[in-house]
Amino acid sequence: MITFMAVFLVIMTYSIGDVLLARGMKRIGAIVTFNWSMIGPMTRDFMGNGPLWGGLICELVALLIYLLALSRADLSLVLPATALSDVVVALAAKYFLREYISARRWAGIFLITFGVALISLP
Numbered sequence: 001m002i003t004f005m006a007v008f009l010v011i012m013t014y015s016i017g018d019v020l021l022a023r024g025m026k027r028i029g030a031i032v033t034f035n036w037s038m039i040g041p042m043t044r045d046f047m048g049n050g051p052l053w054g055g056l057i058c059e060l061v062a063l064l065i066y067l068l069a070l071s072r073a074d075l076s077l078v079l080p081a082t083a084l085s086d087v088v089v090a091l092a093a094k095y096f097l098r099e100y101i102s103a104r105r106w107a108g109i110f111l112i113t114f115g116v117a118l119i120s121l122p
Contacts (some may be wrong), residue, residue, distance in 0.1 A: 006069035015088040017058030024052030080120035
C-alpha cells in the first residue's frame with residue numbers, strides 16, 4: 001500500500017512540477033541564443049519566477065518519493081507505473097496551460113501508456 005501511494009505521489013508531484021516549470025519558462029520567454037553576458041539577466045528572471053521555483057521544488061519532492069518507492073519495490077514495477085504521468089501532464093497542459101493537443105498526440109500518449117502497462121504485467 002505504501003508503494004502504491006508513493007508511486008501515485010510521484011506521478012502527481014512530477015506532473016505538477018512539469019506544468020509549473022512550463023508556466024515559469026513561458027513567463028521568461030524563448031531562450032534562442034546564449035552568451036555569458038546573459039547570465040545576470042537570466043539569473044534575475046529565474047530568481048523572481050514563482051512557478052519555476054515551485055516546479056523545481058515539486059521535481060525534488062518527486063525524486064525523494066521515487067527513491068522511497070524504489071527502496072520498497074523493484075524498478076521494473078515502479079518505473080513503468082510512473083509512465084501514467086504522461087497522461088496527467090497532457091491533461092494538465094490542456095486544461096491549465098491551454099495547450100492544443102492533437103488527436104495524433106493523444107493517440108501517441110495512450111499507445112505509450114498502454115505499451116508500458118503491457119510490459120509491466122507479470
